[in-house]
Amino acid sequence: MYALNSIVFSYKSSNRIIIVNFVKLQEIIQISHIKKTYVIGEETIHALKDVSVTIHKNEYVALMGPSGSGKSTLMNMLGCLDSPTSGEYILNNISVAKMSDNELAEVRNKEIGFVFQTFNLLPRASTLENVALPLVYAGFSKSEREKRAKEVLEQVGLGNRMNHKPNELSGGQRQRVAIARALVNKPAIILADEPTGNLDSKTSIEIMGLFEDIHKNGNTIILVTHEEDIALHAHRVVRLRDGLVESDLPNEKIITYKNRLETTNNQ
Ligand SMILES: Nc1ncnc2c1ncn2[C@@H]1O[C@H](COP(=O)(O)OP(=O)(O)OP(=O)(O)O)[C@@H](O)[C@H]1O
Ligand SMILES: [Mg+2]
Numbered sequence: 001m002y003a004l005n006s007i008v009f010s011y012k013s014s015n016r017i018i019i020v021n022f023v024k025l026q027e028i029i030q031i032s033h034i035k036k037t038y039v040i041g042e043e044t045i046h047a048l049k050d051v052s053v054t055i056h057k058n059e060y061v062a063l064m065g066p067s068g069s070g071k072s073t074l075m076n077m078l079g080c081l082d083s084p085t086s087g088e089y090i091l092n093n094i095s096v097a098k099m100s101d102n103e104l105a106e107v108r109n110k111e112i113g114f115v116f117q118t119f120n121l122l123p124r125a126s127t128l129e130n131v132a133l134p135l136v137y138a139g140f141s142k143s144e145r146e147k148r149a150k151e152v153l154e155q156v157g158l159g160n161r162m163n164h165k166p167n168e169l170s171g172g173q174r175q176r177v178a179i180a181r182a183l184v185n186k187p188a189i190i191l192a193d194e195p196t197g198n199l200d201s202k203t204s205i206e207i208m209g210l211f212e213d214i215h216k217n218g219n220t221i222i223l224v225t226h227e228e229d230i231a232l233h234a235h236r237v238v239r240l241r242d243g244l245v246e247s248d249l250p251n252e253k254i255i256t257y258k259n260r261l262e263t264t265n266n267q
Helices: 071-078 101-111 127-137 142-155 171-183 201-216 257-266
Strands: 002-012 015-024 027-040 043-056 060-064 086-091 112-116 189-193 220-224 236-241 244-250
Touching (some): 027 071, 043 071, 043 220, 071 189, 071 220, 101 112, 127 142, 127 171, 171 189, 171 201, 189 201
Parallel strands (some): 060 220, 060 236, 189 220
Antiparallel strands (some): 002 015, 027 043, 027 086
16 A cells, blocks of 8 residues: 655746655554454354454554454454464564564563553552553663653643552543553554443543544554444444454544534534
8 A cells, every 4th residue: 555655846947846755554464364263162153254454554443343243352363462263463574473472472562552441450559550560571670660651641641640549530531541551662553442432422532532642643553442433533444244344444534532522512
C-alpha cells in the first residue's frame, strides 16, 4: 500500500514543476490464514477459521463482530499471548512462530501495550505503582520507573492521582491508569479489548479522546468494540463473523473527540 507523503511545488522560470513523493506504508502486523481451534472433550471449536489481515504502522483499526466471532482470540494472537493452530503471524517483519520464549516475552513487554475492559489493575497498589510495574520487568531502576510513570500519568491527565488506589478512582480514571500502564514502555502497538465496555457514554468519549491523542503520537491502535459509535473513532473497521473476516473497510465518516463533545453539548 502507498500513501501520498508530500507534494512539492517549485517554479522554474515559467514552467511549473510538480514533484509528487510516495512513501511505502510500513507493515507492522501481517497475519495470513490464521486458524485457532480449541478442543474441549468431544467438542472442537473453530474460533478463527481463516483470517488474513495486514495492519500498517500508525493505523487505527476497530475490530467488531458478534459475541463469539473470535475478536478476543484474534487479539490474544496479535498480542503474542496465544499462538495459532496454523497460519503465519509476521510482526515487524519477524515470524512470531520463530521467536524464542525470551524474544516473545520482550515483544509482549516492550512492543505491545494491552488495555482490557475490566482494567486489570493491582487493587493494593497505587496508581503510580500500577503504571510503573511493567518497567520492573523491563529492568529500569526505581527512580527511572517513577520518573517515566509520572510522565505518562501526566499525559493521561492523572498527575493529581498518583497515590490513589484503584478503588479510590472513578471507572474512567481506572481505565486511564490502565492506558498509562500500557504506554509506559513506549510500545508501538496498543491492543484494547472493549476498553469502554464498563464505562458510561460520557467517560467513553473521554477515553476515545485519549486514544485519539495516542494515535496522533504515532502508535498503531487496534480496538475491539461492540458499539458502532465507538468504532467510528477508528480509521478502519474490520468485522469478524464466525471466525472469518466479514468485511474490512476504511471508515469514511471518522468521528473525533471534538465532534462528539459538540454533538453531546448540543443535545
Ligand atoms: N480458551 C478457550 N477454550 C475454548 N474455547 C474458547 C476459548 N476461548 C474462546 N473460545 C471460544 O472461541 C470462540 C470465540 O471466542 P472469543 O472470546 O474470541 O469471542 P469474542 O468475539 O471476543 O466474543 P465477545 O464479544 O463475547 O467477547 C467462542 O465460541 C468461545 O467460546
Ligand atoms: Mg471478547
